[in-house]
Amino acid sequence: MAETWADLDVPLSAPVREALRELGFEHATPVQLATIPLFMSNKDVVAEAVTGSGKTLAFVIPLLEILLRREEKLSKMQIGAIIVTPTRELAVQIEEVLQHFTRHTPQFSQILLIGGNNPLGDIKKLQENGANIVIATPGRLEDLFTRRKDGLDLAGCARSLEILVLDEADRLLEMGFEASINTILGYLPKQRRTGLFSATQTQEVEELVRAGLRNPVHISVREKGQTADCTRRTPALLDNYYMVCKAEDKFNQLVAFLKARQNEKHLVFFSTCACVEYFGKALEEFLQGTTVLLLHGKMKRKRNRTFATFRKMTSGVLVCTDVMARGVDIPEVHWVLQFDPPSCAKAFVHRCGRTARIGHRGCALLFLMPMEDAYVQFLANNQKCPLQEMEVQAEVPDVLPRLRTVALGDRAMLDKSLRAFVSFIQAYNKHECNLLFRIKDLDFGGLARGFALLRLPWMPELRDRPVPDFEPEIMDLNTIQYKDKHRECQRQDQLSEQARKEEESRDNGGEVEKKRDLARIRRRNSQNAVPWSKQKRRRERRKKRIAKRTAEDMLGLDGDADLDELIRDTRLLKRLKRGKISREEFEEQIEGDVQSSKNSQ
């Protein structure tokens, strides 16, 4: 019989029990049963349990119980607890879960400190309302701790801190967040309880020590039905598949797969933001009648709204990057599709874990190219993630010609396809398992066809690499216009400016040629007037001037007397060539210039 909250070794307070009743959570999950008593009894905990197993309440409940049990009540400006999590979406989600509880504990105020809005707004809120419980992303929290001006002393507020929670701790302790986390930890009192939570927990002792844990209790909750020796890192109710298909077939397979399941809800992971932008737009084209949403880390305003919208949908597709891989709790995701393998094996576990949560069934499918199939064994060994093979779908329609037509009709799609391809190759190069995912093994022609490219992009990885089996469009791609009239006008202006500059540089090239003519004319005319040594010095001076001028031209600096001289000489030569002035007049004026430039030196 599943354990009820009353079976916990420690009694829960009335407000917490009331909140659980409202949520309809009659039973505690295993990780909650294991963690809550320990965290409440002054222990530092390192908790690991599969995705979707209730880790959020495993720290929210003890956090509140500890604050409720304080002898000295927290004043408005005293921070009693801080929860740090890697992404805004996760912080928003945790704040919402916490609100279910703090509406029953009005004595505690909470605040969300995340990027994407003006930090001065956060400072104002903190100064006016204070905060007893902070939910934050690392960058913004670090910023607010380190700010001295603006009259905020967050470190002072945190002197009363009792609990620090690092959610998705292994991610927070990885490179990329290390500096922010170290800075934040430097501002916190050592006397506190610290809890680390993740489905792929760090076991590195030095990382635990760095996070300030003193003899922590390790909690590792295995999936039901798994014998002790056979650990499994994904939920028991997750059916996990992989499909091996050629680079040029992957998108066709994805479209056919989604078309066959349009009344369900799916997440589709890509490796880069540019791929999300491109293939997300492409899926909109082919999945008529299905809502396709895009979400990635480079989005500014729409990110929160898109996340909130998708959570409420009962069917549709969210095309995303790994910003959605960890922690986000989206009800009823039927399939998690990984169009590209993640950059690291742990991300694989988290991506799959967006489905099959808290006792629901779910399915995941990883697309692999033939030369990537060793990844299946790697996942089984390294991440304890056994995968079943799914055959490629037979006779799927080839949508790539239509995708190329979309790019032929809108330059924005052409740009997206090239950016997506370049970003994919660059991301591929940085894969953690670079022994399994090697650039040199990539079928560039098949990939280019699979991206429905009209031409190959200019990029270093292709510089000395022929791609004979890719047929570029045999048209001038410059004739492809943006559908967006404003953008097309801008492009036309840039093209005209570019043409003018090319004309000018051709003239300038002619200028240098003309200049040489001038020098020859001068030398001939003044052959006996200037001794050879002087001629040589003049040549040296002229070389230096042209070299200096070229540098300034390259630097785009305004011209100086020499440049003016070159321009004047050019004009004179043009007038000579057009017969506007005689050779004598020309040479007089040129000589005059030489004379005047000599005077000015």
Ligand SMILES: Nc1ncnc2c1ncn2[C@@H]1O[C@H](COP(=O)(O)OP(=O)(O)OP(=O)(O)O)[C@@H](O)[C@H]1O
């Ligand atoms: N005791 C419970 N009874 C029923 N449902 C619960 C219980 N605890 C949590 N849940 C629900 O289970 C879902 C998953 O919870 P949560 O997001 O905390 O999982 P998690 O372990 O943090 O997952 P991840 O590793 O992906 O972050 C949520 O929808 C949550 O509301």
